[in-house]
Amino acid sequence: MLRLAAVLYILVASAVGGASVIAVLSLDMRQGWQIAAAFATGLVISIPIAVVLGKKIYNAMQGPKPI
Incomplete structure (x- = not known):
């Protein structure tokens, strides 16, 4: 899960960082x-x-968790 979050961070950080710069x-x-x-x-x-x-x-x- 940590590797997935690290890859997502690259994408999310560029989007949020760019949006905040545009706002400023x-x-x-x-x-x-x-x-x-x-x-x-x-x-x-x-x-x-x-x-x-x-x-x-x-x-x-x-997947779904077994009951």
């Missing part, structure tokens, strides 16, 4: 530290998202 740029914040802080925040926020998605996909791949 749309607010007319163009200094370098503002853009870098937005991207770093997006990377940190992506960690729990990737873990939750990884758990859900891993559990779905295991």
Whole structure:
């Protein structure tokens, strides 16, 4: 599950990081530290998202649980 979450993190981090940079740029914040802080925040926020998605996909791949 950890490897799946790591692969998902690459995808989720680029999407969330990019979206946060776009949000900062749309607010007319163009200094370098503002853009870098937005991207770093997006990377940190992506960690729990990737873990939750990884758990859900891993559990779905295991099939139904026997009763």
